[in-house]
Amino acid sequence: MDRKVGRASLKFERPPVIESSASVVGKKEGEGPLGSSFDKIEEDGMCGKKTWEEAESFMQQQACILALEKGKLKKEEIRYLFAGDLLGQLIATSFGAGNLEIPLFGLYGACSTIGEALCLSAMTVAGGFADRVLAVASSHFATAEKQFRFPLGYGNQRPFSSTWTVTGSGAFVVSDPERAKKGLAKITAITTGKATDIGAKDSMNMGAAMAPAAYSTIARHFMDFETDEKAFDRIITGDLGEVGRTVLLDFMKEDGHDLSQVHMDCGMEIFDKESQDTHAGGSGCGCAASTLSAYVLRKVVTGEWKKILFVPTGALLSTVSFNEGQTIPSIAHGVVIEHME
Amino acid sequence: MDYIKAFLVGGVICMVVQAIMDNTKLMPGRVMVLLVVTGGVLGFFGIYEPFAEWGGTGASVPLLGFGNALWKGVKEGMAEEGLLGIFKGGFTATASGICAALVFAYLASLIFKPKMKE
Amino acid sequence: MEVNKRLYENYVKEITPVHSRWKNLLWAFLVGGGICALAQLAVNSFMSMGMEKDAAMAWTQMLLIGSSILLTGFNIYPKLVKAAGAGALVPITGFANSMVAPALEYKVEGQVFGVGCKIFTIAGPVILYGIVSTWVLGILYYILSLWNIGW
Incomplete structure (x- = not known):
């Protein structure tokens, strides 16, 4: 059986597998060193939508759909969705992956969200509570700047210690090892x-x-x-x-x-x-x-x-x-x- | 000569503020407030006006000059209307600037869209 | 591992890279000075057209504000500030930029609660504290003048 290890860890005897994954990023990320590895690059920061927030939601949803497509899965095969983003009250999730009509756990772990989502996904699957779940997280430069810093048009000098919020999303299908059609990693x-x-x-x-x-x-x-x-x-x-x-x-x-x-x-x-x-x-x-x-x-x-x-x-x-x-x-x-x- | 003076005075003011920003963690918003208030105080002590006469736009264009203009307005208002002038003066003196900023910014918001930083 | 908070702050300061100070200062000086010199050019031109000095100053100020807003609309002003820092923030053009930037960003949240409220998010404090501080100074000056102290 799965067991508790030490004070804060779990070890899975039947490790859940990552069955499929996908990434969608913005233009700047696409021009970066990993550019050719991403599944999809959105050239338009607004993704053709009216607001930055809608754009982030769109990217998050795209990542989920791509992950399902790559794994030849239908959304009905996913039991739970563990999803999160950086915005207040998780609006990118509610209007993004939330639209997939999969039972949803909305998560906030700031930039660690995908780690939190994968932990909970693995626990849920290993515990036998689901055959297949989806973990996803997203961020967008413009929505994050707007919420945490300044409007984009406002001029400022960013110190060298500051970071640049990535516009993008990554989604992972985590599955029971015996039910998975294939396995990328465990x-x-x-x-x-x-x-x-x-x-x-x-x-x-x-x-x-x-x-x-x-x-x-x-x-x-x-x-x-x-x-x-x-x-x-x-x-x-x-x-x-x-x-x-x-x-x-x-x-x-x-x-x-x-x-x-x-x-x-x-x-x-x-x-x-x-x-x-x-x-x-x-x-x-x-x-x-x-x-x-x-x-x-x-x-x-x-x-x-x-x-x-x-x-x-x-x-x-x-x-x-x-x-x-x-x-x-x-x-x-x-x-x-x-x-x- | 006007131009050199304006260039040097404005340049030095900006440079000093840059040094303050680099050496403290003051956010630009706080710096702007600080400048306006400082301009008002320097005006109050009668320091800024002679300086502005001498430095031309080098002294009036930075936000310090905005603070000084507010003070000048208050003082002039007071001379004309006493206590009531203290309430009216500041806005009167800066009305064209604030109005222009508001109107142009509003018009811009109708025309332009925000753009991604690169 | 227990870490003293003060020690940690100093340690982080040590390992954090900083902007090259001299380059920053030079840029601030050149751009700030440049904006002021251009303003002087505008004032002198207005005056040569027969305008009073005060009127020339006011028109120049509006010209600066308008240009800054236009440059922000075309996404040029933020780039200028990135290089010049205080050189572009301290002149009145920076004040205009701080009004138009939120106006653009928040128009999707509506005319009243979007543009209307947010247009003041950065510039509002400048107006508030400018008005309040000079009002207080005005009262002080008024009281002093009642005692015949003034300058």
């Missing part, structure tokens, strides 16, 4: 993160605010499974960016773990910071989700990477908490994804 374990608050207050330096959460979850995973970085081909964070990566590596070093060779950050892979002027890297729910689908998962499928720890991080702030002078708590969820023979 989810063998998860470690749930806790809200971590180190007192960071600079919303233009999210990497520094979130790195302690990534550290906390990775350290917890190592402790729970009595393992270390050598067990993994890659330990992949979502959107720590350059500053966050430095913090994470330094923290892990304090504990005697050297992650410099094994660590990868989706935000640093998705853009070329020199030519695309994205400063510390990409961020947002869509960053980790689309990179996992388009790049990471492919490496696991081919077997180039046998076992990875996927740890997307999220900054749990709102404009209200920020204006009221609160700190920025953060969270990270760990998902172990392994190659299937």
